[in-house]
Amino acid sequence: MNLLQLAWSYLRARPLGTLLNVLLLALGVGTIGFVLIVNGQIGDSLNRDAKGIDLVVGAKGSPIQLMLAGIFHLDVPTGNISLKSAQELAKDPLIRRVIPLSIADSFRGFWIMGTTPDYIDLYHGALASGRAWNDRMQAVFGATVADRTGLGVGDRFVGSHGLAEGGPIHGDSIYRVTGILKPTGTVLDRLVLVNSESVWFVHEGNITDPEEKKVIEDERQVTVLLVQYATPLAAVSLPRKINSETNMQAASPAYETARLFRMIGVGADVIRAFGGVVLATAALSLFIALYHALNERAYDIAVLRTLGARPVSIAMMLMLEALILAVLGGVLGLLLAHGLAAILASWMARQESIPINAWAVSAKELWLLVPSLLAATLAALLPSWRAAQANISATLARRA
Amino acid sequence: MIRLERLRFAYNGSGDVLRLDQFVLEPESNILVVGPSGCGKTTLLHLIAGLLLPTGGSVVVDGQDLSALSPPARDRFRGRHIGIVLQQFHLLPTLTAMQNLLVAQSIAGLAVDRVAAQLMLKALGVDERVDAYPHQLSVGQQQRVAIARALVNRPKLLLADEPTSNLDDEACASVADLLLSATQQHAVSLVIATHDTRLKAKITQQLALPRRPAESGA
Numbered sequence: 195m196n197l198l199q200l201a202w203s204y205l206r207a208r209p210l211g212t213l214l215n216v217l218l219l220a221l222g223v224g225t226i227g228f229v230l231i232v233n234g235q236i237g238d239s240l241n242r243d244a245k246g247i248d249l250v251v252g253a254k255g256s257p258i259q260l261m262l263a264g265i266f267h268l269d270v271p272t273g274n275i276s277l278k279s280a281q282e283l284a285k286d287p288l289i290r291r292v293i294p295l296s297i298a299d300s301f302r303g304f305w306i307m308g309t310t311p312d313y314i315d316l317y318h319g320a321l322a323s324g325r326a327w328n329d330r331m332q333a334v335f336g337a338t339v340a341d342r343t344g345l346g347v348g349d350r351f352v353g354s355h356g357l358a359e360g361g362p363i364h365g366d367s368i369y370r371v372t373g374i375l376k377p378t379g380t381v382l383d384r385l386v387l388v389n390s391e392s393v394w395f396v397h398e399g400n401i402t403d404p405e406e407k408k409v410i411e412d413e414r415q416v417t418v419l420l421v422q423y424a425t426p427l428a429a430v431s432l433p434r435k436i437n438s439e440t441n442m443q444a445a446s447p448a449y450e451t452a453r454l455f456r457m458i459g460v461g462a463d464v465i466r467a468f469g470g471v472v473l474a475t476a477a478l479s480l481f482i483a484l485y486h487a488l489n490e491r492a493y494d495i496a497v498l499r500t501l502g503a504r505p506v507s508i509a510m511m512l513m514l515e516a517l518i519l520a521v522l523g524g525v526l527g528l529l530l531a532h533g534l535a536a537i538l539a540s541w542m543a544r545q546e547s548i549p550i551n552a553w554a555v556s557a558k559e560l561w562l563l564v565p566s567l568l569a570a571t572l573a574a575l576l577p578s579w580r581a582a583q584a585n586i587s588a589t590l591a592r593r594a
Numbered sequence: 595m596i597r598l599e600r601l602r603f604a605y606n607g608s609g610d611v612l613r614l615d616q617f618v619l620e621p622e623s624n625i626l627v628v629g630p631s632g633c634g635k636t637t638l639l640h641l642i643a644g645l646l647l648p649t650g651g652s653v654v655v656d657g658q659d660l661s662a663l664s665p666p667a668r669d670r671f672r673g674r675h676i677g678i679v680l681q682q683f684h685l686l687p688t689l690t691a692m693q694n695l696l697v698a699q700s701i702a703g704l705a706v707d708r709v710a711a712q713l714m715l716k717a718l719g720v721d722e723r724v725d726a727y728p729h730q731l732s733v734g735q736q737q738r739v740a741i742a743r744a745l746v747n748r749p750k751l752l753l754a755d756e757p758t759s760n761l762d763d764e765a766c767a768s769v770a771d772l773l774l775s776a777t778q779q780h781a782v783s784l785v786i787a788t789h790d791t792r793l794k795a796k797i798t799q800q801l802a803l804p805r806r807p808a809e810s811g812a
Contacts, residue, residue, distance in 0.1 A: 195689070195696035195706060203688035497684050500643065501743075502673015502702040504666045587640045590680065590755070 197507060201514035204487070212519065215480050219523025219566050220530055222473030227531025227562045229465045232538060235550040237455070240266065243381045244447040246316050248429065249421040251275070251283065251436060257445035258454055264295065264418035265447055267305050267381055268547065270357065271297055274415035275442050283419065283436070288428035293420040296393040299353035299364065303546055304339045306353045306369075306386045308393030308416075314375070316420070317382040323347055324373030330392040333369045336385045337377035338546075347371050353386075353396065367396040384546055390416065470565075477569035480519060484512055484577035488584075495581055496589040505582035512578045513571070520570035524563035531562070595621045595656060595751055595783040596642060602650030603637060612637055614651075617801060619783060621750065624774065626794065627787040629803035635787035638803065639753050642785065643676055644668045656750050673702030677744030677782070679754040679773070683737045685728040691715065691739045692724040695746045702747050711746055718742040718776065737769055741776055752777050754786045758793060770796045 205212045243266055250264040253273030262269035277294075284292040293316060296308030307313070311326060314334070324347035326334060335345065345351060349371045354361040369388065377383055394414055401407045421444075423429065429446070436444035488495075495508055536552035543549065596619040603612040612634040619625055627635045640646040641653055644660040653660045656675055660668055672678075685694050695711035715721040718738040720731075728736055737757075744752055754773060758766040770793055777784040786793060794800070 195693050195700045199693075200686075200689070200697060203686075203693070207688040493682075493684055494686055497680065497686065498697075498701060499669070500645070500672065500678040500680070501698045502669050502671075504669045506666075507701065587637075587645045590640070590645070591636050 197511050198514055198518075201511050201518060204491075204511075205515055205518060211483050215476060215483060215519050216523045216526060218472065218476035218479055219520060219569065220526035222469050222476050222569070223524050223527025223562050223566050224530030224534065225469030225472060226466055226565065227528055227559065228534040229462050229469070230559075230562070231531055231535045231552070232550060233462055235535070235539075235552075235554070236548055239379075239548045239550070240451055242379060243317075244451060246422065247420045247447050248423045249433060249436075250445045250447060251280075251419040251421055251442050252417060252445075254441065254443045257443065258450050260418070260443055260445045261447055261450040261454075263297070264420065264445075265381070266548070267297075267307075267385065271417045272443070274417050275419075277414040277416055278412070279440060279442060280416050280419055283421075283440070283442070286432070288424055288432050289421055290424040291422040293422075294390060294416040295418040295420065296390050296415070297417040298393055298397065299355055300357045300361075301339075301351055301353050301369075301386050302343055303357065304336075304342075304384055304386050305357065306333070306388060306393070308388050308390040310390065313420070314382065314387065317378050317380045319375045319378055319382050321373045322376040324371070327372055327387075327389050327392075330389060330395050331367065331369050332372045332388065332392070334373040334375060334387040335371055336375050336383040336387070338383040339386055340374045345371055347374060364396050379549070383549075473565055473569050476523070477573045480516055480570060480573035481577070484516065484574055485580075487512070487515075488577050488581055492584065492589050495584060496586045499586040500590070505584075508584075509578035509582040512581050513574045516570035516574035517567065520566045521563065523570075524566035527566065528559055528562060531559075595619045595623070596785070597654040598642075598651065599654075600651035601641065601648050601653065603634070603641060603646065604649045605637075612641075612803075614638070614803075619785065622778075622781050622783055623799065624777070624784040624797045625786075625799040625801055626797045627785060627801045627803065628789065628794075630805050631789055633803040633805055635789070635803060636755055639755050639785065639787045642751075643678055643753055644672050670703055673698075674704065674747055675749050675751065677747070677749040677752040679740055679744050679752065679757055681756040681759060683733075683740035683757070685731075685736055685740055685743070687728050690725050690727055691720060691731065691735075694728075694739060695743050698743050698746050704747055711742075714742045714746045715739065717779065718772070734765070734768070738772065741772060745776060745780055745782065748780065749782060751783045751785065754784065754788075756788050756790070757786060758788065758790045763792065766790065766792050767796075 247265060250261055252260045252264055252271060253275050255272030259269050260272050263271040280294060291312065293310060293312045297305055299306045350368050352364055352368055354363045375382060398410055401410060433444040433446060436442055498508060532552055535550060539550035539552040598614050598617040601614040627638055629635055637646065641648055642655060647661055658671060663671055686697065689697060692711060695714065696706050699706050712721060712724065715724055718741055720735050720738045720742065723731060723735055731739065757773065758769050761769060773784060774796060786797065
């Protein structure tokens, strides 16, 4: 029957008050934890997707849109650029590698991405079954696409124009699935990959006249170029050169992601602040409960002192009560944070948006117990001190 | 067991003073502290328990001058050597009868000894209700548990403050007998502060405190 058990006995004796304080603490910790988990998961996911890409080049427009469309495929592209100017750019000695992306069509809400095998290498994609394409109209499915559509190697499908389902269908251009990729945890999982020629073929049709073919081939376009620098020095001059000397636009993923996060960050800050307010409310509620207990239990405290309890033990008992609540509230809050993240994750998965692993638990989350413990400690400070100072003789004499 | 020398206690604020020049209680003896209401019986008990410190003179319990101890040491001394029974026989409401005894052991810094606690409850005749909470016990049972709690750490001195003042004659006699037999059985000195004249038939040794003088004194 030590102080901890004694403290617990008092908490158990008033279950409703205990529950209220635990819930308030849990709500505060849960809200802050939710923001932390989601922010972290989105940040990790975006970083994985943007890894190895130094620069995105596309049609002029909003740089954030270009990045969202070119790397994360969360937005429609800003437009197209001509294949010729893309090929011109690729010759620049500051550039090590250029990966072209042609985006025009989709299949059941997943983008059909005309590109080169380099794109799959960029995300360390590996085949789970089948083989890569070796001709036009052959497609490799990302893991999520295969999972959601239920299509396998050998199956055939047609793309529809734009991203929305039910858009105009390219009914005469039939793709065949030749391979399925293993999950990579990147944007690759949510793409249908084909070679660039396939995208051109779908939109040009089968042209036999050599004159006409020459004209059309001269007008070919790509949507986005993913650029890897040959040297870090390229970051200094290349984006400026592209933006000022060509009719293309260059955007740095690192910079634009940071800018985007600063914008979303306001929303995150608001939610976090709300969590802070709830936590402050929890501290206040706890303070009132303990202060109340001080009066209710004045005689109990006096009896404990007659049994030989030191003032510091009495203070410790009240502090322990607060800390027990803080730990319970903190742990419940962490569960709540993950639960909320799971709800958001399932919603985002339905939108084929950024994947969130809601139940990924890291040891760092234990830091979320700190605000809870801090709130409890602050709330218990004054009541504990008062309890230690109480005049025992006077309390006993009053009742006697 | 108790030796008081030139004891003075000045009440806060007022000029009232409690004076007791010489008092000695032999081991294993019983005494009633009597006197009119407000004469300082409770104050004297608190001084002997070390809950209050004298403003003059000394309180020596079992050879230990209480003023010479540091506050934490005084709390510990009280926990181990002095048992206290209060008027309401107040038990901690969130703990069972057994736990009320165990917490007394633990708080005094002694090993938690369930067997000793069980034996003490048995000695007081309440070993059937060890897991009952105070509100589930009758008043009589609560009194017995409270006495068991005061004795569980084997103190040499038991202080009781008005233990019978709210009780009818039958209950009064029963509590007095309980206190006397329990203290006798465990070789404990008993000091009862009371204005209850019914107890005078049970305990002959008495310390009568005079009405407190109104003027201030040294």
